[in-house]
Amino acid sequence: MKKTRTARGEDTRNAILAAAEAEIGKRGFASSSITDITRAAGIAQGTFYIYFSTKDMVFRELVALMGRLTRARLSEAVAGIADRVEAERVGLGAFLRFVAERPSLYNIVEEARFVAPDAYRDYFSNFAKAYAQNLAEAAQDGTIRPGNAEIRAWALMGMAKTLGERFCVWQQQDDLDPDAVVAEVFDMLEKGLRP
DSSP: OOOOOSHHHHHHHHHHHHHHHHHHHHHOTTTOOHHHHHHHHTSOHHHHHHHOSSHHHHHHHHHHHHHHHHHHHHHHHHTTOOOHHHHHHHHHHHHHHHHHHOHHHHHHHHHHHHHOHHHHHHHHHHHHHHHHHHHHHHHHHTSSOOOOHHHHHHHHHHHHHHHHIIIIISOOTTOOOHHHHHHHHHHHHHHOSOO
16 A cells, blocks of 8 residues: 555545445446546546556455444444443444445455455454454453354354345345344344244
């Protein structure tokens, strides 16, 4: 990632990222070109190369951006919540609302599985590592039952990932709102499946 030195340069870089998010998120990596991105950003094609050397580079930056934005949104949403189960409930709702706001960015992360598998793996592995640490601390504090924090982190992430895709990206007319989705998930998590 090239660093910008001025506010104007940062604005241009952000315009490129926003345009790339929209274009790649809508058309896919292979069907989007640097020309599409620069046209959408309202800049000359040569300007793109001041900030990013390739389309792959801007794509990878978008995957990393999704990670940073998601972690920031979730941290903000659960700040000050001591009860881990309540933090999970609030965090899932915040995640689903974020995906609904930025479905193109979510699509880019999903496409990274094929376009940039290492970036995809890093995105989820880094998230899972911090998540597992939080769950392990909650188990130590007694706010959740003891168990394998890594497995729990991946299981909870897997649910959030597929719920985000189904109820926020696919967006069908009869979809439930995020609060209804969260309520159903936590009814299952807290009470289990047994009658």
